[in-house]
Amino acid sequence: MLKYLSSFKSIVVIGLICLIPVVFSYGLSLKTLHASAWQMIQIKGETSFHLIQTMRLWNAGHGGVYALVTVQTPVNPYLNVPEREIETPSGKTLTVVNPAYMTRQLGERLKDTQVEIHLTSLKPLNPNNQPDSWEREALSSFEQGEQKRMILSNGVYRYMQPLKVEPACMECHQSQGYQVGDIRGGLSISFPSDDINELLAGLRAEIIWAHQIAYVLLLLIALLVQVLIHKLATKLQYAKSRQDELNTLASTDELTQLANRRHLLASFFERYQTVETQNLPFSVLMIDIDYFKMVNDRYGHQMGDQVLKRFANELMKNLRDHDLSGRYGGEEFMVALNANIALASTVAERIRQAAEEISFYAEEAFTISVSIGIAERRFNQPKGPEDLIRMSDEALYQAKARGRNRFCVATQNGSVIIND
Numbered sequence: 534m535l536k537y538l539s540s541f542k543s544i545v546v547i548g549l550i551c552l553i554p555v556v557f558s559y560g561l562s563l564k565t566l567h568a569s570a571w572q573m574i575q576i577k578g579e580t581s582f583h584l585i586q587t588m589r590l591w592n593a594g595h596g597g598v599y600a601l602v603t604v605q606t607p608v609n610p611y612l613n614v615p616e617r618e619i620e621t622p623s624g625k626t627l628t629v630v631n632p633a634y635m636t637r638q639l640g641e642r643l644k645d646t647q648v649e650i651h652l653t654s655l656k657p658l659n660p661n662n663q664p665d666s667w668e669r670e671a672l673s674s675f676e677q678g679e680q681k682r683m684i685l686s687n688g689v690y691r692y693m694q695p696l697k698v699e700p701a702c703m704e705c706h707q708s709q710g711y712q713v714g715d716i717r718g719g720l721s722i723s724f725p726s727d728d729i730n731e732l733l734a735g736l737r738a739e740i741i742w743a744h745q746i747a748y749v750l751l752l753l754i755a756l757l758v759q760v761l762i763h764k765l766a767t768k769l770q771y772a773k774s775r776q777d778e779l780n781t782l783a784s785t786d787e788l789t790q791l792a793n794r795r796h797l798l799a800s801f802f803e804r805y806q807t808v809e810t811q812n813l814p815f816s817v818l819m820i821d822i823d824y825f826k827m828v829n830d831r832y833g834h835q836m837g838d839q840v841l842k843r844f845a846n847e848l849m850k851n852l853r854d855h856d857l858s859g860r861y862g863g864e865e866f867m868v869a870l871n872a873n874i875a876l877a878s879t880v881a882e883r884i885r886q887a888a889e890e891i892s893f894y895a896e897e898a899f900t901i902s903v904s905i906g907i908a909e910r911r912f913n914q915p916k917g918p919e920d921l922i923r924m925s926d927e928a929l930y931q932a933k934a935r936g937r938n939r940f941c942v943a944t945q946n947g948s949v950i951i952n953d
């Protein structure tokens with residue numbers, strides 16, 4: 534499998550790409566976890582507050598309740614109500630426990646459970662009910678309309694809500710000018726963060742674990758996809774190169790490696806359309822190796838093949854990339870140029886000279902020559918591409934007839950201009 538993964542670098546890149554969604558999801562999960570934790574704290578605080586507040590209202594609804602005066606429940610010196618203490622017929626002293634006193638007592642009891650409740654106010658009657666700095670700030674904001682406050686401080690979650698005057702409170706506090714709905718203070722509840730932190734740590738560990746597994750799975754899938762893509766790309770590349778090979782084979786002459794007749798003519802007809810539309814000069818050079826049969830007869834067919842190959846090679850050297858060329862048949866070659874008669878004649882002469890300069894050796898040294906016929910579209914005004922080829926072929930015939938190793942140009946009336 535590894536051979537399909539192009540490089541170590543690509544594996545690293547895939548690894549990093551897979552990391553992006555996993556890290557994103559991990560961050561999102563942690564954010565949701567912390568939001569849920571704060572919601573839990575809020576529910577815990579709200580529930581506790583609601584329970585205490587219900588007890589306080591029960592107490593207020595009874596106008597306070599009497600309890601036996603003991604060391605734990607002394608007479609409340611800050612409570613100024615008639616019959617604050619009463620004697621039972623058996624001689625026991627009872628004292629009024631109002632909601633505030635009851636809340637303080639509940640707070641004392643809860644201390645063992647590490648939960649603390651603190652009744653406080655910005656103007657407390659009892660100096661023990663002074664707010665700390667966080668409570669003071671919360672109380673001030675309650676007066677501005679805030680409904681609750683939470684904080685995690687020194688390993689303790691704190692929750693606070695304002696205490697509003699309820700109709701049940703009015704029986705005792707009407708004389709003090711209290712109004713229903715007034716904020717007279719607040720109740721802060723503190724509970725240790727350990728249990729929630731423990732729960733969070735457990736959930737966090739599970740999230741990490743799940744994301745590690747997700748990352749490994751994602752990485753494996755991505756690597757598998759990469760392998761499949763690589764395999765597919767290799768197959769496509771192979772198919773394409775095979776197709777290119779077949780196209781080249783289908784369009785190339787095996788011996789000379791020039792375009793074969795079919796491909797040459799197809800390109801020629803296409804180019805003819807373009808030059809005709811744009812009315813550009815366009816010349817055809819029909820080239821034939823002179824006395825080629827003699828080469829075959831004297832030096833053998835293989836030598837003949839060598840001659841064709843080397844001439845084709847020289848021909849290519851004397852043409853530009855844009856020029857069309859190919860093997861028209863046997864020892865005949867065709868060239869098409871975007872050139873007028875003058876330029877086409879220069880090229881023909883260059884080719885003629887180049888052919889002359891090739892030296893061959895069989896049993897003896899020998900050279901070859903070529904004859905060339907030229908026809909030009911604007912000059913000869915053919916009826917079409919086939920007609921232009923016919924005209925160049927006729928000029929070639931004339932070049933042969935006039936002694937070979939020369940080029941002839943077709944004229945409009947069919948006769949030829951000869952370069953002597």
Ligand SMILES: Nc1nc2c(ncn2[C@@H]2O[C@H](COP(=O)(O)OP(=O)(O)OP(=O)(O)O)[C@@H](O)[C@H]2O)c(=O)[nH]1
Pocket residue numbers: 788821822823824825826827829833834835836837838841862863864933937
């Ligand atoms: N070696 C070899 N010979 C070929 C090939 N194709 C055609 N020929 C030969 O080329 C020769 C062409 O001879 P001719 O048509 O008589 O022309 P020529 O001998 O060149 O005479 P002119 O054209 O009149 O100068 C024939 O003998 C063909 O067999 C080829 O691919 N290889």
